[in-house]
Amino acid sequence: MQAIESEQQEHTQEILKHFIGDIRGDHPGPTVIAVAGIHGNEPTGVEAIEDVISQLESLKEFIHGRFIGLRGNNTALEKNVRFIDEDMNRLWVTSILDKIRRTSFEDLSSTERIELKELLCILDPIVYSDEEVIYIDLHTFSGTGCMFTITPKESRHIDLLSQLKIPMVFGIEHTLIGTSMEYVEDAGHVGFAFESGTHGTVMAENNAVAGLMTLMVNAGLIPANKLDQFATYYAYLMEKVEGFPHKIDFVYKHVIEDGDEFVMNPGFSNFDPVEKGDWLATDKHGKIESQTDGYILMPLYQQQGYDGFFIVRDSE
Numbered sequence: 001m002q003a004i005e006s007e008q009q010e011h012t013q014e015i016l017k018h019f020i021g022d023i024r025g026d027h028p029g030p031t032v033i034a035v036a037g038i039h040g041n042e043p044t045g046v047e048a049i050e051d052v053i054s055q056l057e058s059l060k061e062f063i064h065g066r067f068i069g070l071r072g073n074n075t076a077l078e079k080n081v082r083f084i085d086e087d088m089n090r091l092w093v094t095s096i097l098d099k100i101r102r103t104s105f106e107d108l109s110s111t112e113r114i115e116l117k118e119l120l121c122i123l124d125p126i127v128y129s130d131e132e133v134i135y136i137d138l139h140t141f142s143g144t145g146c147m148f149t150i151t152p153k154e155s156r157h158i159d160l161l162s163q164l165k166i167p168m169v170f171g172i173e174h175t176l177i178g179t180s181m182e183y184v185e186d187a188g189h190v191g192f193a194f195e196s197g198t199h200g201t202v203m204a205e206n207n208a209v210a211g212l213m214t215l216m217v218n219a220g221l222i223p224a225n226k227l228d229q230f231a232t233y234y235a236y237l238m239e240k241v242e243g244f245p246h247k248i249d250f251v252y253k254h255v256i257e258d259g260d261e262f263v264m265n266p267g268f269s270n271f272d273p274v275e276k277g278d279w280l281a282t283d284k285h286g287k288i289e290s291q292t293d294g295y296i297l298m299p300l301y302q303q304q305g306y307d308g309f310f311i312v313r314d315s316e
């Protein structure tokens, strides 16, 4: 244990660089943790959290609980790339986390494992305490279309998120092995991913701010009447999600393999309806047609990534 502590001390600067802010309210309540930039080409979430922190600073006397905003992959954020050596959003598997904890910083095999170990120095003591934790993993996407959340189909998640009216996609988390949400869920907390909009857009930032602030009111962190902009945020969200499905089940994912030369057909946005047989993308083996009816989600319009597109359907 002492060895770990001295190792942490040597890395204090790097560990602290992950903090965007840490607001402790004057009253007891849940701990809300928002992490952004686990993918380094998604700095929009970081900017949204900076905005949220600056608003919460002046509300401390009314806040019940704590809000922690963290940067995920600092090295990749500096270079504006999804990752340096490996996808940091696929490493949060119990056995890999255990290996990362047992390995010294110097002996870790990738930039992302070093970044992850730094984050664990902050997260482990909170996630494995008795505190009630709500965890949000902020992302943006390469395509266009409506924001959405990725969440387990459990009543405590649905109760918290349904008030936001943002489309909730259930089941994708089972197809994305090793996300940070999995780590928080395994420890018994509520965790979800918030895909707030297109990479680098003002709308993705505004969506993330409105979503986070509304969530904190719903979670009891901020009394609605103490947040001047609450009605504005709520109306904004309602307008943005108008006409989109509310609860959606994952149906299908197109997996890209190395060398496939996958190219998504242009023009697809989140929740565009597709029918079985529709031509969606092309790779070196030919046309990729939809295998089922549903809505398209997260069509891939960037170089890095192995998820070509998802198909989802209204949840029963």
Ligand SMILES: [Zn+2]
Binding pocket: 038, 039, 042, 138, 139, 140
């Ligand atoms: Zn991402």
